[in-house]
Amino acid sequence: MTTPTHAGPSSLGYLVFEAKDLVRWQQFAVDILGVHAQPETTERVLGLRIDHHAQRLRIERGERDDLIAAGWELDTEDELAALVAHMRRAGIAVEPGNDELALGRRVKQLFHCTDPNDLRHEFYFGPATAPMSEPFHSRVLKSHFVAGRLGVGHFVAAAKSKTATHRFYSEVLGLRVSDYIKGEVAPGGPVLDATFYHTATGRHHSAAMAEIPSPKKIHHFMLEVGDMNDVGLAYHRCLKADVPVMMGLGHHPNDDMFSFYAVTPSGFGVEIGWGGAVIDDARWTVRTYSRLSDWGHEMAHH
Numbered sequence: 123m124t125t126p127t128h129a130g131p132s133s134l135g136y137l138v139f140e141a142k143d144l145v146r147w148q149q150f151a152v153d154i155l156g157v158h159a160q161p162e163t164t165e166r167v168l169g170l171r172i173d174h175h176a177q178r179l180r181i182e183r184g185e186r187d188d189l190i191a192a193g194w195e196l197d198t199e200d201e202l203a204a205l206v207a208h209m210r211r212a213g214i215a216v217e218p219g220n221d222e223l224a225l226g227r228r229v230k231q232l233f234h235c236t237d238p239n240d241l242r243h244e245f246y247f248g249p250a251t252a253p254m255s256e257p258f259h260s261r262v263l264k265s266h267f268v269a270g271r272l273g274v275g276h277f278v279a280a281a282k283s284k285t286a287t288h289r290f291y292s293e294v295l296g297l298r299v300s301d302y303i304k305g306e307v308a309p310g311g312p313v314l315d316a317t318f319y320h321t322a323t324g325r326h327h328s329a330a331m332a333e334i335p336s337p338k339k340i341h342h343f344m345l346e347v348g349d350m351n352d353v354g355l356a357y358h359r360c361l362k363a364d365v366p367v368m369m370g371l372g373h374h375p376n377d378d379m380f381s382f383y384a385v386t387p388s389g390f391g392v393e394i395g396w397g398g399a400v401i402d403d404a405r406w407t408v409r410t411y412s413r414l415s416d417w418g419h420e421m422a423h424h
């Protein structure tokens with residue numbers, strides 16, 4: 123057992139995607155998901171807000187339709203330095219990001235490295251916030267996104283090796299195990315073996331991983347809304363706009379989330395959820411669940 127010399131990131135602060143079709147992504151993000159497009163959005167980059175942070179989702183035009191970086195927030199420069207030092211002691215090649223990269227990510231300072239699944243992780247402090255005169259505004263949400271200190275949401279990574287990925291997330295990055303789900307996805311179907319990880323601010327999971335066959339680095343990412351009706355309304359917007367549903371409405375037993383999954387313009391999923399648990403480490407018991415969902419989340423066939 124190694125003793126952690128740092129508290130790990132406070133939250134998953136941002137996600138960076140690469141996509142071929144930014145026009146479709148902007149329509150999907152604004153009209154279906156209900157996020158807020160930045161006015162400085164260009165032909166090459168789409169910057170999206172879900173709260174007071176200047177940018178929570180960044181979509182860069184490119185050939186890969188995939189997640190290209192996960193951004194982990196540290197509260198101070200000292201905490202960032204401590205995490206980087208810890209990762210280097212663990213043998214990870216951590217590089218500083220230059221000013222151009224920091225500007226694009228809308229943060230003061232950052233470092234980056236690559237994990238055993240070739241997914242890039244970035245570590246930063248000092249996120250830019252939007253001016254008070256530009257409060258977050260959604261065209262379609264009744265409520266708001268649940269973000270702030272809890273971060274942007276979560277992603278589920280496709281792991282090549284469960285062991286190597288677990289070591290990276292827990293020992294290197296300093297994430298904490300929330301729980302496990304080990305069981306058949308559907309009766310007689312493939313067996314899922316997923317591990318869920320949280321950060322210090324306690325969103326039930328900011329990352330999860332499983333050895334799932336996938337052409338993408340992630341199965342899905344998740345955004346949480348503040349009203350249960352906003353999940354139903356988003357589902358209804360998908361049906362009306364012919365956005366494919368990956369998994370229908372349902373409920374997860376581990377994070378207590380009511381959600382559904384839509385297919386993004388890049389082919390991976392986005393989960394729109396409500397009611398996700400927040401973990402208090404002093405009172406949390408790590409459990410293993412045998413089912414992904416206690417009801418619903420039926421796989422769509424299309």
Ligand SMILES: [Fe+2]
Pocket residue numbers: 276278342343344393
């Ligand atoms: Fe999820």
